[in-house]
Amino acid sequence: MHIKKITIKNFKSFGKKVEIPLERGFTVISGPNGSGKSNIIDSIIFCLGLHSSSKVLRAEKLTDLIYSGNGRRLGTAEVEIVFEPDNGEELRISRKVRVTEKNYYSNYYINGKPASHGEVVRVLEKAGIYSDAYNIVMQGDVTRIVEMTPMQRRKIIDDIAGISEFEEKKARAIEE
Numbered sequence: 001m002h003i004k005k006i007t008i009k010n011f012k013s014f015g016k017k018v019e020i021p022l023e024r025g026f027t028v029i030s031g032p033n034g035s036g037k038s039n040i041i042d043s044i045i046f047c048l049g050l051h052s053s054s055k056v057l058r059a060e061k062l063t064d065l066i067y068s069g070n071g072r073r074l075g076t077a078e079v080e081i082v083f084e085p086d087n088g089e090e091l092r093i094s095r096k097v098r099v100t101e102k103n104y105y106s107n108y109y110i111n112g113k114p115a116s117h118g119e120v121v122r123v124l125e126k127a128g129i130y131s132d133a134y135n136i137v138m139q140g141d142v143t144r145i146v147e148m149t150p151m152q153r154r155k156i157i158d159d160i161a162g163i164s165e166f167e168e169k170k171a172r173a174i175e176e
């Protein structure tokens, strides 16, 4: 399964509707500083609900994700991701955040139908994408890993390999 297309509307620096088609395999997105490369990654995290905190998206609150280039932040930010499976039907997941004078709303959709965050998590798990896994290497992560002590780095490898879980169980067992 791979991401076939990302459509971004009114999200962060993308004031206009932008469609990003992706081929199978390796894709590189290049551009000057501040041109919106990381915002594309943020759009994926937002749409799939991969992190519960908006801080990961470099936003204080969800509504900060709405395009503000025209001086105000009203309307709807929207991201849609189309997955192309190796076999079977195409999967479309989208998420909107809408702000009105008084309130704001955030909604997920699976193939155009309203869905809960839990339903999105489950449909992604079926496709082998786990929302609590290390899916995205964020800007700065590599530098952080390089600058870590060997013990801190070992902890990350243990987490990825799934050893930490057993280490914790072992520590609890020894305590008892």
Ligand code: ATP
Residues within 6 Å of the ligand: 011, 012, 013, 014, 031, 032, 033, 034, 035, 036, 037, 038, 039, 040, 064, 065, 066, 067, 068, 069, 139
């Ligand atoms: P770098 O190469 O430095 O990592 P980048 O291409 O990853 O840069 P981004 O971090 O994706 O750049 O984009 C940053 C830009 O997005 C900033 O100019 C910021 O003002 C703009 N931006 C963020 N949120 C919004 C918003 N809600 N409305 C309009 N612009 C926004």
Ligand code: MG
Residues within 6 Å of the ligand: 037, 038, 039, 139
């Ligand atoms: Mg960046």
